[in-house]
Amino acid sequence: MMSHCGYKKKLYPYCWLLPLFFVIGIVSVNPLLRGIVFSFYGGGVFGGRERFVGAANFISLFKDDLFWLSLRNNLIWVVTCISLEFIFGFLIALLLNQPCVRLKNLYRALILLPWATPPVVAGLIWRYILSSDGPLNTFLRILKLISNPPSWLMEPGYSLAACIGVNVWLGLPFMTVMLLAGLQAIPHDVYEAAEIDGANAFKRFFLITLPMMKSVISTVITLMSIWTFNMFDVVYVLTNGGPGNSSLILSLYGYQNAFAYYQKGYGASIGVISLLILLIPVSIYVRMFFKGVETE
Amino acid sequence: MKNKKSSAVLLNMLALVVILLILSPLFLLFVNSFRSTSEILRNPVGLPEFLDLGNFLRIFTKTSFPVNFRNSLIVSVSTVLLCLGVTIPAGYALSRFSFYGKRVLITWLLASQAFPGVLMAVGFVGLLKALNMVNSLTGLIILYMSFTVPFCSGLLKGYFDQIPVSIEEAAMIDGCTRSRAVVTVVIPLAVPGLIAVGTFAFMLAWNEFFFSLVLLQDPRRYTLPLFLARFLGTGGAVEWGYLCAGSSVCALPPILIFLSFQKYLISGLTKGAIK
Numbered sequence: 001m002m003s004h005c006g007y008k009k010k011l012y013p014y015c016w017l018l019p020l021f022f023v024i025g026i027v028s029v030n031p032l033l034r035g036i037v038f039s040f041y042g043g044g045v046f047g048g049r050e051r052f053v054g055a056a057n058f059i060s061l062f063k064d065d066l067f068w069l070s071l072r073n074n075l076i077w078v079v080t081c082i083s084l085e086f087i088f089g090f091l092i093a094l095l096l097n098q099p100c101v102r103l104k105n106l107y108r109a110l111i112l113l114p115w116a117t118p119p120v121v122a123g124l125i126w127r128y129i130l131s132s133d134g135p136l137n138t139f140l141r142i143l144k145l146i147s148n149p150p151s152w153l154m155e156p157g158y159s160l161a162a163c164i165g166v167n168v169w170l171g172l173p174f175m176t177v178m179l180l181a182g183l184q185a186i187p188h189d190v191y192e193a194a195e196i197d198g199a200n201a202f203k204r205f206f207l208i209t210l211p212m213m214k215s216v217i218s219t220v221i222t223l224m225s226i227w228t229f230n231m232f233d234v235v236y237v238l239t240n241g242g243p244g245n246s247s248l249i250l251s252l253y254g255y256q257n258a259f260a261y262y263q264k265g266y267g268a269s270i271g272v273i274s275l276l277i278l279l280i281p282v283s284i285y286v287r288m289f290f291k292g293v294e295t296e
Numbered sequence: 297m298k299n300k301k302s303s304a305v306l307l308n309m310l311a312l313v314v315i316l317l318i319l320s321p322l323f324l325l326f327v328n329s330f331r332s333t334s335e336i337l338r339n340p341v342g343l344p345e346f347l348d349l350g351n352f353l354r355i356f357t358k359t360s361f362p363v364n365f366r367n368s369l370i371v372s373v374s375t376v377l378l379c380l381g382v383t384i385p386a387g388y389a390l391s392r393f394s395f396y397g398k399r400v401l402i403t404w405l406l407a408s409q410a411f412p413g414v415l416m417a418v419g420f421v422g423l424l425k426a427l428n429m430v431n432s433l434t435g436l437i438i439l440y441m442s443f444t445v446p447f448c449s450g451l452l453k454g455y456f457d458q459i460p461v462s463i464e465e466a467a468m469i470d471g472c473t474r475s476r477a478v479v480t481v482v483i484p485l486a487v488p489g490l491i492a493v494g495t496f497a498f499m500l501a502w503n504e505f506f507f508s509l510v511l512l513q514d515p516r517r518y519t520l521p522l523f524l525a526r527f528l529g530t531g532g533a534v535e536w537g538y539l540c541a542g543s544s545v546c547a548l549p550p551i552l553i554f555l556s557f558q559k560y561l562i563s564g565l566t567k568g569a570i571k
Contacts, residue, residue: 010396016389017401019382020449024401027442028408031419038418092314100304101311109558110315113322116554118503120521121543125325128536135324135340169321174565181566226410233505237525251506254414259510264418271415278410286406290399 036275039268050265057269067270069245070253073160074229077167077249081228082221084168089175096176097183108177115173123237126166127153130238156246159239163247167234171224182216183209215292222285229278250274322547329544333537351541361542363516364523367433368502368546371519374437375501376494379444383493386445387452388478392461405446416442417510424511431513439507444497451496451564455489456482492560499550520546 014021042053061067096107114122129135132151140149152162186209194204210217232251235241241248241256250270258267328336329351330344355361389395390402420439421430429435459482467477483490505521512518518526524542527535554561 013389013393013395016385016393017395018385020386020389020401020445023382023441023445024404024408026423027420027438028404028411028446030423031416031442032408032411033419034422035415035417035419038422039415095307095311095314098307101307107311107315108562109555111318112554112558112562113319113551116499116550117322117547118505118521118550120503120505120525121325121547122321124524124539124543125321128328128534128540129321129324133337133340138340169318172318177562178566181562223409230410230412232413233521236505236509251413254412255417255506255510258414258418264421267414268418271412271418274412275410275415278412282407282410286403289402289406 035268036272038265039272041265041268042263053265057265058272061266061269061273066245066248066253070241070248070250071273073248074250076160077164077231078225078228080164081167081171082225084164085171085175085224086217086221088168089172089179092172092176093179093183096180108180111176112173114170117170119170119231119233120237122166122170123234126162126169127238130162130166153239154243156243159243159247163235163238166238167228167231170234171228175220175224178216178220179213182213185216186212215288219285219288222281222288225281226278226285229274229281325540325547326544328536329541331537331540333535336536336540351537352545355538355542355545359523359538359542360515360518361520361523361545364518364520365545367517368520371433371436371440372498372501375440375444376497378437378441379448379497380490380494382441382445383449383452384483384490386449387493388456388482390449390453391456402450405450408443408446411442413506417507420507421510430511431517433517436508436511436519439511440501440504444500447500448493448497452486452489452493454564455486455492458489459485488560489564491557492564495553495557495561498553502550 038050039057040052040054041050042056092111095101096104096111101107130152131137132154136152137149140146150158152158190208190212191204194208199207230251231249232255235247235249235252236255239247241252251274254267254270254274256267257263257270324341327343330348331342332348332350335342335345335348390398416439420442424430424432424435424438427435429438463485464474464477464482467481468474472480503521504519505525508519508522509525512522515523515526520542524539524546527539527542
């Protein structure tokens with residue numbers, strides 16, 4: 001530090017960052033920009049001639065019923081997944097945070113196992129569990145809850161809901177553990193003081209717990225919305241968008257266009273739209289990050 | 297008092313039931329990998345009649361599973377090593393220095409978590425074609441840097457932030473250069489963070505599916521998730537026995553690694569959100 005003065009001192013940090021800049025430049029900036037440029041081109045991915053088509057991809061996108069369907073499904077997918085994960089995650093976190101519950105650390109580790117499982121494997125297990133004569137339906141028949149349970153992944157009315165259920169199973173652990181950490185960060189004496197002042201459990205939750213968890217909740221919800229929006233593996237393995245496109249979401253439709261129908265530009269334009277939508281949560285996430293750094 | 301005790305027992309039981317319910321699909325997977333497909337179809341929920349290793353024997357000897365397992369291992373370990381090589385100096389610099397463009401860099405690192413896979417994949421194919429790396433594991437490893445490096449450099453910055461600056465300043469006053477102080481003093485203190493970041497990179501690479509699906513066409517080059525997903529598509533009825541055995545072996549490395557290092561991981565994960 002002492003030996004570096006002037007511009008030399010100013011340049012010094014970049015020596016440490018050189019590998020990062022190199023890697024980010026090649027594997028992050030470059031493909032993203034290329035991808036965006038390709039959304040203005042028509043043609044194939046592996047070979048085939050590509051030519052500049054201007055905004056043609058976007059214009060046909062807006063006339064494409066399947067695009068609107070997958071966009072609608074995608075929004076249902078994100079909102080339902082995150083709501084369910086949040087509600088169940090919060091309930092489980094509250095349960096595990098009870099002072100009388102033992103083995104907290106063991107439970108916290110075990111509950112994260114679905115999150116460590118490869119999403120493809122999760123999709124495969126659930127494809128088996130949800131199959132028409134699989135464990136779930138056998139179970140439902142034995143308990144006589146539903147006399148004639150549907151084939152969850154084969155019927156248009158249930159396929160998206162089934163995918164959402166599986167993704168909730170995958171995402172719930174992370175949500176729970178983050179919320180639990182937030183709960184554990186609230187000092188006990190706040191609750192004690194409130195209890196002395198006569199606040200009941202209901203009041204304590206809404207007037208202390210929720211307000212004090214505001215930053216954890218907003219961070220984890222924004223971050224998980226971004227991840228969920230781009231999720232691909234689960235739906236690809238479970239239904240591949242079917243039956244009859246009933247569970248088609250944007251990531252899958254983009255993939256199909258770019259790599260199954262060899263319309264690279266069209267697929268890229270779906271990616272551009274996704275990115276534009278994601279700019280909203282991303283800007284919230286970035287703002288929260290810098291706010292957190294400043295208050296540190 | 298008695299009332300309080302019984303509610304404590306109730307809450308403990310509820311917690312246990314919730315955990316078991318969440319883990320039941322994984323349990324089902326491991327149990328079914330010891331049962332033959334016909335047994336599974338006959339009785340969807342049941343324990344194995346005997347410890348049948350036939351599924352494992354079959355996937356290891358009759359399919360390309362061992363090769364695909366090796367591919368996954370090569371890709372994941374290389375990703376971890378490369379990722380650490382880049383993120384150690386980067387995480388340190390992000391933690392210690394202020395420099396022009398820092399805000400832009402951090403914004404880019406955070407935002408890259410949202411880049412749609414299809415956009416990145418389309419953009420990458422041109423680059424990999426130019427390097428003649430389509431359908432190669434090296435190409436895949438390069439691709440994996442695109443999401444592991446941003447995530448891990450941010451995480452590692454958090455770990456470096458916890459190490460007091462005074463420690464390396466003391467070493468530098470004693471005549472060490474900064475890089476020497478980092479290697480001899482800071483990095484040994486950051487080992488828990490390095491383990492956590494390495495584990496994350498491993499899990500991200502091992503579990504990744506989309507890019508391998510797009511890039512790899514030759515079954516001998518497939519990684520495990522790709523092999524398993526393709527298994528479903530090969531003709532007629534699904535061989536659940538083989539599929540469960542393969543899935544179990546695929547899920548085991550990330551789960552075991554996670555369980556052995558979870559202490560470091562959970563603190564690193566949650567620290568970022570709690571301010």
